[in-house]
Amino acid sequence: MSYVDDLLVQAQGLASADPKRPKQANLRRAVSAAYYALFHEAVEKSCSAMLSTSDAGGLVGDRLRRTIQHATALKSAKWFAGPTKNLPQAIQDMRAPFGTPQPAVDPSLRAICQTFAALQAERHRADYDLSSPFSRADANRQIADAQEAIKAIRSLQAKGDTLIFLLGCLFGESLTRNHSQ
């Protein structure tokens, strides 16, 4: 099994531990693991979209993986989780020639990006906000969402909006800078 799949199994195990009264420590680690599963799947997809198979599995891939930041990945996810009219102009211009209507975002990619943004916030809550408890049902919901999003990422080809999303994970807002038309 891949590291991502192992994280999901870990999340499920933690969320189902303590049948009578779940421990917050386990539920929180479960949510965190679910987020990291999704994050690392996006990282892997980004690297494999940019690099040859041999480079992605080698030293260059190792370095590229370490460059991806949670903030840049969130920024990129939010581009495609919301309405296309809110996309930065540089991103709009990568999708369609200036002045032409913006195509709709693939619903599957939109769902992935919505899940990514939501799950990252939940990961923060899980790891840092001890005043805000998790229920087992909520942990299970986050895990199910991560599983669904990972399955969806694996099914998408790295082209069009998916490619822009993956580039955004790597480069974040710098993808939109120095843009002129």
Add this chain to the structure above:
Amino acid sequence: MPTKDEQIQAALDSVLASAPKVPKVIETRFRLGIDDAGDDAIFVLVVLDEQTKDTEWTTANFQPIMDQIHEAIRAAGLTDWPYFRFARPSELNRVAG
């Protein structure tokens, strides 16, 4: 001219009035903040009926509520990204175990 807080509260109130019957929303709260991308964000707490079953605790069931709130916020002219937490009343202040 309503304040930003008033605009958000009005958006949340409008959704509360038209939210789906299942799961039943009994209250919404929010706080403003900054997300990990450094953008303005609205952290929304949606309190659901205590009787909401675990089997109903799915994003598919919550998505219409989230979509309505997101749309109401956008309709108010705000671009802050909403993040959602769902909880039953009994889960709001439970001591960490």
